[in-house]
Amino acid sequence: MLLSEMRVMKTWVESLCVNLLLLLHTVNSVRYEVIGPSDPITADAGDDIILPCYLKPNISAEDMKVQWFRVRHNILEPGTLVHLYEDGRDQNEDQILSYKGRTALFKEEMKKGNTSLKLRHVHGYDDGFYQCLVQSKSWYEEARIQLQVKAVGSQPVVSIEGHRDGGMGLLCESKGWSPEPELEWLDSKGVSLSSGSTETHRDPEGFYTVRLNVVVKETDSFICRLRQTHLRVLMDTEIHVPGELFDHTIPLTVSICVIVSVLATALLVIIWFIWKFKKKGQFINELRQHKVEVTLDPDTAHTALVLSDNKKEVRCDVMNQEEHPAGPKRFDEHECVLGVQGFKSQSFYYEVKVEGEEDDDWRVGVALESANRNGNLTMSPADGFWVLGKMWRSKNRYKAFTSPPVTITWTEKLRKVGVFVCNEERHVSFFDAETRSHIFTLTECNFTGKLFPLFYIYSFHTLSSSLSIL
Known part of the structure; x- marks a missing residue:
């Protein structure tokens, strides 16, 4: 009888151990994920944008540590903190300076597992990859999000730089782009001209300025073409280079005629501007009565x-x-x-x-x-x-x-x-x-x-x- 009871007890203990192990395995097998979008997030320069990031399943992140970083060269580097939430509050003392006052989490949504980041007034240097890292006492997970900043810059500006290398130097410049555009010089027939390499630099907000020089040898109309494929933008600026610019020996009589003509035109323009300014002044004075x-x-x-x-x-x-x-x-x-x-x-x-x-x-x-x-x-x-x-x-x-x-x-x-x-x-x-x-x-x-x-x-x-x- 005693032996039989001991066998039953042994079987019950073994069963209990197996069940406990299964229970522990089940608990440990619950996988928490940090989910971000697989496709890049696009934003127009100057807009406010949300970088999505959330927990799956949707457990509360209020008591967790939430960190957002910039990822450069495909690795996390020191000094790349964008936003830090820890101990129930934001702690952004070590935040990248350019992000000061521009980031926020959705505090009311964190109880639902939403750890998305709001970024205000997006500019060029915000373009790139971000890491959303969520950490509890027993685990941490992360997701990587790409932000693509779009900015349509200025119409190309073309200028004549003067005599250079036996011809006339032309410069084409455009500012304020993201991503970087391409420049090309064409003649009046649309044939591409041999030119130097495009000079590129970024302004303080991270937007691209591009410049391209070319030397032309004869009179013609020339086109500077700007192309930004991702933004589906194509811009042309045309300039006519007259033959007189290539001639250093313009007759004196022609020069005098040109000068007299210019002075006469300038005098008429000055008289017209004086009349117009007086008329405008009267109108503004009437407004100022209000x-x-x-x-x-x-x-x-x-x-x-x-x-x-x-x-x-x-x-x-x-x-x-x-x-x-x-x-x-x-x-x-x-x-x-x-x-x-x-x-x-x-x-x-x-x-x-x-x-x-x-x-x-x-x-x-x-x-x-x-x-x-x-x-x-x-x-x-x-x-x-x-x-x-x-x-x-x-x-x-x-x-x-x-x-x-x-x-x-x-x-x-x-x-x-x-x-x-x-x-x-x-x-x-x-x-x-x-x-x-x-x-x-x-x-x-x-x-x-x-x-x-x-x-x-x-x-x-x-x-x-x-x-x-x-």
Whole structure:
């Protein structure tokens, strides 16, 4: 009897051990994965982008360590931290400087296993591979994500450099591209010309500038062709090189005739400009009769903005954002601030002085009191915004935020902008207050409430750029 009970007990213990081993094996065989997209993520320069990364199965990552790195030369190197979340909070003291103030995790989504990274104001140097690494106390996994930044640069600019190697030197240049484009010189028949190698360099934001020289021996029309296959962009710029440039012995009488003709034309142009400037001046003076007092409202200012003591000037400091109480009045994603004064059922005018670098981003205009100030804003009239701004990274190119947006090329850099709201005719007009020229007018505006002056500025050059109310 005792022997039989011992055999039963032995069998039960063996069975229990087997079951425990099976249970442990089952627990250990549960595999947690960090999943990212297999295809590259594409983004237009200046946009906000999300780099997807999540846990599978969807367990909470709130108590885990989440790290995002740049991957260069297919390896992780020191000093490549993009974002760090640890012990329940962001810890970005060792973050790459160019990412300061531009990265964020979705804290509410982390409980669902979402460890995606939001990257703001994408620029050229953001292009490349990223590593999303998630670590718990017992395991870690990672995923690699590729970001491709797209930027359409400037129309090729062609210039004559003068006599060189028995001919005439031509230079073709284009700026602001990602990825890098190709340049080619052609004659008037479309035949490719022998030229040197393309000179390439990257600007402070990582966008490509390309230059290509060629020496031509005779008069003709020549074409500089730019091609960017990935963006499906083809641009041509044509220049005619007259035969006189190849002749160093132009007769004196011809030279005198040319000089007299040029001087006469210049005199007529000067007279026309004086008349036109006086006419413009009268118009601007009429607008200034509607000029109103505007001061900045700190309760609406994004945390990256720094206002002057007199509330007449705003600068951007994304590196040292201050803590401010959140609220429906404050812009939480876009670096905007409104004026204190609101206007309804009246026309008004104000002027803004603009100071900054070529790669800064600024906008001025008006917004409805009821316009949404949270999240990613289009700043279009449909959302209660009537705005004109500088195109990021572009020299003398601006944008009216209509639907769709309208690109405006200006002859000079805008340094002083006038904003006029005509309530009777329901339009918002923008002026170059220095040259007293009209820039653009948004018509058929739906003013359904009180309007407030709006100012937006974003700069990578800490505190060096500003908008000042005049």
